[in-house]
Amino acid sequence: MRNLWIFISRYNAFFLFIIFFIVGIYLTVKNNAYQRSVTLNSSNEVIGTAYDRLNIFKRYLNLGMVNDSLAAENAKLKSQLLGLTTVDTAKDVKVVDTITNQQYTYLAAKVIKNSITLRNNIMTINKGTVDGIKSGMAVIAPQRGVVGFIRDVSAHLATIQSLLHKDTKISVTLKKNNALGSLVWGDGNFDIKKAFVKEVPNHIKMYVGDSVITSGYGSFPAGILVGRISKANVATNDNFLSAELNLFTDFSTLQYVYVVKDKKADEQKALESIAKPNE
Amino acid sequence: MNSRIIIVNVIRWFLLLFVQIFLLKNMGFYDLSTPFIYVLFLLLLPFGIPNILLYLLAFITGLTLDAFYDTMGVHATACVVLAFVRISFIAISLNRDAIDDPEPSLSYMGFQWFSLYAFLCVIAHHLVLFFLETFRLTEIGYTLMRCGLSCIFTLLLILLVEFIFYRRTPR
Numbered sequence: 001m002r003n004l005w006i007f008i009s010r011y012n013a014f015f016l017f018i019i020f021f022i023v024g025i026y027l028t029v030k031n032n033a034y035q036r037s038v039t040l041n042s043s044n045e046v047i048g049t050a051y052d053r054l055n056i057f058k059r060y061l062n063l064g065m066v067n068d069s070l071a072a073e074n075a076k077l078k079s080q081l082l083g084l085t086t087v088d089t090a091k092d093v094k095v096v097d098t099i100t101n102q103q104y105t106y107l108a109a110k111v112i113k114n115s116i117t118l119r120n121n122i123m124t125i126n127k128g129t130v131d132g133i134k135s136g137m138a139v140i141a142p143q144r145g146v147v148g149f150i151r152d153v154s155a156h157l158a159t160i161q162s163l164l165h166k167d168t169k170i171s172v173t174l175k176k177n178n179a180l181g182s183l184v185w186g187d188g189n190f191d192i193k194k195a196f197v198k199e200v201p202n203h204i205k206m207y208v209g210d211s212v213i214t215s216g217y218g219s220f221p222a223g224i225l226v227g228r229i230s231k232a233n234v235a236t237n238d239n240f241l242s243a244e245l246n247l248f249t250d251f252s253t254l255q256y257v258y259v260v261k262d263k264k265a266d267e268q269k270a271l272e273s274i275a276k277p278n279e
Numbered sequence: 280m281n282s283r284i285i286i287v288n289v290i291r292w293f294l295l296l297f298v299q300i301f302l303l304k305n306m307g308f309y310d311l312s313t314p315f316i317y318v319l320f321l322l323l324l325p326f327g328i329p330n331i332l333l334y335l336l337a338f339i340t341g342l343t344l345d346a347f348y349d350t351m352g353v354h355a356t357a358c359v360v361l362a363f364v365r366i367s368f369i370a371i372s373l374n375r376d377a378i379d380d381p382e383p384s385l386s387y388m389g390f391q392w393f394s395l396y397a398f399l400c401v402i403a404h405h406l407v408l409f410f411l412e413t414f415r416l417t418e419i420g421y422t423l424m425r426c427g428l429s430c431i432f433t434l435l436l437i438l439l440v441e442f443i444f445y446r447r448t449p450r
Contacts, residue, residue, distance in 0.1 A: 013370075016334045017363040024338070024356025028411055031351035035414045
C-alpha cells in the first residue's frame, strides 16, 4: 500500500493529467451539442450495422416460409385471373325494359380521341363491329347528357360525330309539356357547354330552367336528360321559337361513353321504308 | 517576493485573457490561422508551482476561455494537456535541484530553450484543441493545416511578447 502511494505521488503529474483530461473530455462531450450528436451517431451506426447483419441471416432462415406463402398467393391470383378472362364486364350492360321486350342495350366504350375545338368535332372510341356497333347508333354520356352518333366503324374502333358538329341534329322535347324541338350546336355560339333547341312551335311557353330530354324519335331512347334552358323564347325569323340551353354533357372531360344499341332499329327502318311518299 | 509573483501572475492572467477574448477572438486568416496567446500565462507560471495547482490553474483558465468561446471543455482539456507537456518537458530538460530561476521565461532561460519549450507546449495544446473542436477524422488534412498555421501564429505572438518584455538579467 505504501509503495502504491509512493508510486502515485512520484508520477502524480501523469495521474493528475489523466483525471483532468477525462474531466475535460467529459465536459466537451456532455455540453457541446455537436460533439454529443457525433458520439451518439457513431454509436448508433455501430448498432445499426450489427442489426443489419443480423437481419440478413434472419431473412435466410425465413426463406422457406416466404416461399410457401408466395406460392399460395400465386395460385390464388391465377385462379382469379382465369375467372376474369372469361367474363368481360365492360360489354353489354343490360337495361331491363319492363313494358316490352328489352329494346336498348348499352355498351361502354372508352374515348381514345376527343375533339372539342373545331367547328365539326369527331371523337374516336375503342369499340367496333366486333362489339356489334353500327353506323348511326346513338351515343350518350355516363351520367346524363347526349354525345352524338356513330359515324364510321372499323373492326375495333368507331368514330362519333359528336353533338359539336354542324350536321348533328337530335330530336328533343321539353320535359314539362312534351313540345318537340331539335337540338343543334354552334349557331353563332361555339361554347361547348351551350347548345340550341330550335323549331319549337310558337305557342309553346318556355322558361329558364326547364329540362330538355330526348324525344325517343330517332336512335336515342326517350327520356335522356340533355340540358337545362338558360335563355328562353329567342325569336327567330320563321314561325318557330328557339332556346339556348346548358348541356349536361361535359365534352372536355369525357372519358367513357355508352353506345346505345337499338334492337328494333332495323325493323323500324325496314317498316318505314315501305311507306312510299306521295301515295 | 512570493506575493509579488502572485500579483504579477494575476495581472498577466487578466491581461492575456482580455487580449485573447476581446482582440484575438476576432482575428484570423481565412479561418485557417487563429492565435491563442493566452497559453503564455501557463507557460510563464513559476517553476516551483505544485502540479495539482498547475493543473487546476490550467483547467480554470481553459474553462474561462470555453465560456467565452462557447466550447465547453475543449480549451480546458487542451490546457490540461499543455500542463502535462510542460511538466514533462521541464522534468526532462532541467535538473530539478539546480533550478534557481523563478519562471521559465525568455529572459531567464534563453532563446533556444524557451522556443523549444513554447513550441512543444503550443503544438500539444493546439492539436488537442483543434481535434476536439472538429471531433472527426475525415477532415484530418484541413484540421492539421489549421493547427499548424495557428501554431506558427501563436508562437510568433508569444516570442514577440517575450521580446517586448525582455529583461536583461545577469546569468
